[in-house]
Amino acid sequence: MQVKSRRLFTLAGCLALATLLLVAAPAGAQDDAAPTPRANPLFRDRFTADPAPLVVGDTLYLYVGHDEAQRDEMFNMRDWRVYSTKDMATWVDHGPIMKATDFRWAKADAWASQAIEKDGRFWFYAAVEHDDTHPGKAIAVAVSDSPTGPFVDAKGSALITNAMTPKGTHSWEDIDPTVFTDDDGSTWIAWGNRQCYIARLKPNMIEIDGPITEITPPHFEEGPWLHKRGSTYYLTYASLDRAAHRDEKVSYATAPSIQGPWTYRGELTGSGKYSFTIHPGIAQFKGNWYLFLHNAALAIGDQHGAIGRRAVTVEHLQYNADGSMKPVVQTDEGISVPPPR
Numbered sequence: 001m002q003v004k005s006r007r008l009f010t011l012a013g014c015l016a017l018a019t020l021l022l023v024a025a026p027a028g029a030q031d032d033a034a035p036t037p038r039a040n041p042l043f044r045d046r047f048t049a050d051p052a053p054l055v056v057g058d059t060l061y062l063y064v065g066h067d068e069a070q071r072d073e074m075f076n077m078r079d080w081r082v083y084s085t086k087d088m089a090t091w092v093d094h095g096p097i098m099k100a101t102d103f104r105w106a107k108a109d110a111w112a113s114q115a116i117e118k119d120g121r122f123w124f125y126a127a128v129e130h131d132d133t134h135p136g137k138a139i140a141v142a143v144s145d146s147p148t149g150p151f152v153d154a155k156g157s158a159l160i161t162n163a164m165t166p167k168g169t170h171s172w173e174d175i176d177p178t179v180f181t182d183d184d185g186s187t188w189i190a191w192g193n194r195q196c197y198i199a200r201l202k203p204n205m206i207e208i209d210g211p212i213t214e215i216t217p218p219h220f221e222e223g224p225w226l227h228k229r230g231s232t233y234y235l236t237y238a239s240l241d242r243a244a245h246r247d248e249k250v251s252y253a254t255a256p257s258i259q260g261p262w263t264y265r266g267e268l269t270g271s272g273k274y275s276f277t278i279h280p281g282i283a284q285f286k287g288n289w290y291l292f293l294h295n296a297a298l299a300i301g302d303q304h305g306a307i308g309r310r311a312v313t314v315e316h317l318q319y320n321a322d323g324s325m326k327p328v329v330q331t332d333e334g335i336s337v338p339p340p341r
């Protein structure tokens with residue numbers, strides 16, 4: 001009797017434990033099941049980060065960093081990859097497009113990037129670690145005749161080095177380029193970590209034209225993204241209120257012109273699941289607006305999400321009548337469910 005009841009207790013305990021484990025398991029545990037199209041994370045066979053969309057005709061290309069951190073390594077990012085979709089449901093993996101060390105003056109760190117089309121060519125801006133001739137992070141520019149590469153160093157040296165922003169207090173200040181072409185054809189680049197800068201690019205796309213201006217909005221941490229809707233310019237970025245939060249969120253500012261003045265509009269999202277970083281990328285595609293982010297909710301085998309093992313996600317982005325952006329919640333369902341009306 002005693003044995004039987006103990007066995008019953010044990011079975012019940014096992015069931016309860018199994019239920020607990022299922023409920024408590026990180027989101028990556030469901031990864032063996034066939035993913036729902038349009039659900040998050042978008043790519044489940046490797047860790048991806050820092051999404052940067054580019055729309056070309058009927059296709060959306062998504063440039064991403066490739067997280068390969070082992071154990072508790074912080075970041076290990078050696079190359080950038082590109083994916084494409086025509087319907088936001090089926091993605092084509094075009095593989096790696098470049099390594100950080102393809103820039104011969106760089107020694108490591110394929111950090112955040114963005115590609116832009118100009119005059120039929122594709123310009124790829126990215127953060128890397130410069131060699132010891134210009135210590136610290138730097139911004140590189142590469143070019144290709146196709147959005148899927150191959151990309152080659154367009155300049156042979158860094159576009160932006162740490163020495164060009166002397167106000168900065170740390171060596172990774174010059175990261176996370178975002179590029180934007182205004183209605184008059186001028187192209188602008190913004191970037192930064194803790195300080196946010198903007199400068200115009202020369203028509204050749206490989207030189208800065210004029211001054212570098214600091215435009216740091218409240219709680220700016222990194223990952224700026226420039227876009228325009230109607231007559232409003234948006235500067236969306238990873239923000240960190242160090243006194244209040246542990247992990248980055250996304251905040252934004254708006255302006256009547258690319259040259260400002262920028263007005264802080266508050267937070268757009270909360271933090272990415274299990275992730276210190278979040279990194280926004282925005283695009284309008286086939287009539288809808290999308291906000292790409294990343295989190296650390298993916299597990300691949302025994303490798304769980306971490307600061308250096310992230311996964312790219314996407315959500316619907318909507319605007320209020322006054323041009324402000326509606327708050328976005330990062331979800332597992334992603335865009336598999338229609339946006340709230």
Ligand code: FUB
Pocket residue numbers: 049050065075077111112127175176222223277278279
């Ligand atoms: O991926 C490396 C760095 O982490 C990026 O440059 C930042 O935006 C953050 O996502």
